[in-house]
Amino acid sequence: MLHQIPTPPADAAERRARKPVVVYPNGTLRNPDMTLLEKARATMVKIDEVIVPPRDGRAFRAPKGHFVRIVSIEGPQVGDLNLWNANDLSERFFSGKTRALHATHVTTGNRLWSSLPSLRPMATISHDTLGWYGWDDDGAGVHDVIGTRCDPYTNRLLNGSDYHHCCHSNLCGALATAEGVTMGEAEQHVHDVLNVFMCTGFTRDTHQYFMKASPVRPGDYLELFAEIDLLGALSACPGGDCSATHSSDTAACHPLKVEIYRPDLDLLADWPWPERSGYVLQP
Numbered sequence: 382m383l384h385q386i387p388t389p390p391a392d393a394a395e396r397r398a399r400k401p402v403v404v405y406p407n408g409t410l411r412n413p414d415m416t417l418l419e420k421a422r423a424t425m426v427k428i429d430e431v432i433v434p435p436r437d438g439r440a441f442r443a444p445k446g447h448f449v450r451i452v453s454i455e456g457p458q459v460g461d462l463n464l465w466n467a468n469d470l471s472e473r474f475f476s477g478k479t480r481a482l483h484a485t486h487v488t489t490g491n492r493l494w495s496s497l498p499s500l501r502p503m504a505t506i507s508h509d510t511l512g513w514y515g516w517d518d519d520g521a522g523v524h525d526v527i528g529t530r531c532d533p534y535t536n537r538l539l540n541g542s543d544y545h546h547c548c549h550s551n552l553c554g555a556l557a558t559a560e561g562v563t564m565g566e567a568e569q570h571v572h573d574v575l576n577v578f579m580c581t582g583f584t585r586d587t588h589q590y591f592m593k594a595s596p597v598r599p600g601d602y603l604e605l606f607a608e609i610d611l612l613g614a615l616s617a618c619p620g621g622d623c624s625a626t627h628s629s630d631t632a633a634c635h636p637l638k639v640e641i642y643r644p645d646l647d648l649l650a651d652w653p654w655p656e657r658s659g660y661v662l663q664p
């Protein structure tokens with residue numbers, strides 16, 4: 382310890398013994414109709430697919446009512462996902478609020494929320510073949526919304542070297558290509574990610590963010606239902622399965638596949654498509 386720890390007050394034990402309260406009670410959050418989504422899933426047909434090469438990024442589009450499948454194809458691989466409203470890039474995935482409303486890791490039935498002032502579900506997780514994983518003995522789970530994304534700035538800060546295929550860079554490149562803008566312009570829109578297939582937690586003793594080998598295997602997928610028109614970008618992280626290192630060419634890396642499916646949209650005629658929040662900020 383480099384700093385002095387203050388002497389605990391006389392009632393320290395009592396203060397620590399107060400019971401935790403879940404910040405956002407789940408009972409007040411309206412659950413999506415998963416039975417209806419299952420009906421729609423049963424009719425869906427693949428209309429497009431995109432291969433994301435290892436240590437690279439690609440964008441994809443999914444109209445409202447379609448399904449997006451992120452598939453492991455050749456070996457254990459983690460993907461860093463960004464989502465935008467395809468018609469307004471200022472509305473984007475809000476990993477912090479998604480974590481607060483659901484948990485540190487997300488799975489089937491959870492939703493991916495958008496940034497303020499819109500704050501609506503951009504997507505609902507409709508299927509997760511890793512849903513069996515739960516929480517392991519290290520307290521880790523899969524598909525985290527606690528990490529940020531590997532980036533070349535932190536890499537230079539910590540290692541003093543430059544690496545050009547970090548997820549941040551890959552997402553910038555994917556968005557720049559999709560929107561026909563410069564890397565600098567795209568960078569303004571890249572945000573904290575959903576770490577698809579990534580297995581992470583906090584160490585019990587020091588509460589530090591840790592990663593361990595992803596349990597994903599070829600054939601596994603995470604599937605999202607697009608609640609609004611989506612533009613997405615996915616990076617096949619240079620960390621591969623994130624069992625050891627990232628931000629280098631050391632780890633074994635594999636491609637990822639993004640599949641877009643269209644269901645019978647008539648089945649979703651009564652789906653409660655989310656509107657942007659109606660709240661207006663007061664001066």
Ligand SMILES: [Zn+2]
Pocket residue numbers: 461530531547548549617618619620627
């Ligand atoms: Zn990464």
